[in-house]
Amino acid sequence: MVDVFRALDDETRRLILDGLAERDGQTLFEICTMLTTRHGVGSSRQAISQHLAVLEDAGLVASERRGRTKVHHFNREPLAAIARRWPLTEEKPP
Amino acid sequence: MVDVFRALDDETRRLILDGLAERDGQTLFEICTMLTTRHGVGSSRQAISQHLAVLEDAGLVASERRGRTKVHHFNREPLAAIARRWPLTEEKPP
DNA sequence: TTGACAGGCAAGTGTTCACTTGCCTATAGT
DNA sequence: ACTATAGGCAAGTGAACACTTGCCTGTCAA
Known part of the structure; x- marks a missing residue:
């Protein structure tokens, strides 16, 4: 399991x-x-694949196979968990 | 200038x-x-000091000297910037 | 002034990470 | 069947990072 913060610690x-x-x-x-x-990123295909694996392992990206391709989806739930850890406004649940 | 995400990529x-x-x-x-x-963190004082320097350089912590001590304050603005980059709900400003 | 307290600076070390290179698997088109 | 396409696996390399160790600076109390 890769940490969400480590997955986000990379501009690519x-x-x-x-x-x-x-x-x-x-x-x-x-x-x-x-x-x-x-964006002018000159990384190789394998590098991007590894980045996607990190994002997927962190739960930020979900993927599904479509024939010989693999489509990737953005999952915002880990970001919601970050927002829950440090709330921007001090509001209490009723 | 230290990146906010790199500053957050550390459990300590x-x-x-x-x-x-x-x-x-x-x-x-x-x-x-x-x-x-x-939290059972066994790091030395210098390690924590370096961590605080990273947090301060990323804008997540602001500090002020009080005599021979230095008090630290939590600044949530960089977290708000993250929430602005990837909004959890698709809402448009009026 | 002297000593203790709070913190800072700088070099060295071990580990982790991003990226590349090379080879392999599986699906689609002709 | 054969070839091109889309992607995966694994080892190796160079750089960045967390942490320690040692020494130094400034502030308060006696």
Whole structure:
């Protein structure tokens, strides 16, 4: 189990989440091309695959196989857990 | 400038934020004793000092000198920036 | 002033992490 | 069947990080 904070401690992984937040359900190659064309990330395909594995292990990304591709979905629940740990406004549940 | 996510990628630093969230304005030694007694953290004083420097450099902690002590305050603004980057609910500003 | 207290600075060490390289598996199209 | 496509596995490398050790600076009380 990878920690959510460690998964977020990488700009490439954060850019991946940005891309999935803009358009959910992208494959590995779509994410690779998006990172290189729009954000200038020059990492290899294997590097992005490892990043996706970290994000998936942290629960931030869920994936499903579609034939020979693998689509990735952004799961915001771990971010909600962070917001719950340090609430921005002091409100108590009734 | 230290990244906020890198500052959060450490359990000891997160426990420091927990302690400051519970009682704000603690000194280095108060934080040290709190970590050892309540969370079983066996790190040295210098280690905690370096952790506080990272948190302060990331903007998560602000400090002020009080005589020979130094009180630390929890600043939640960087956490709000994270919540703004990946909103949990799709709401648009009016 | 002297000693104790609170904290800071800097070098050294072991570990972890991101990335690459090379090879392998499985699915789709012709 | 054969080839190209989409992805996975594993070892190796260089850099960043957490922590320690040792010494130094400034502040309060006696």
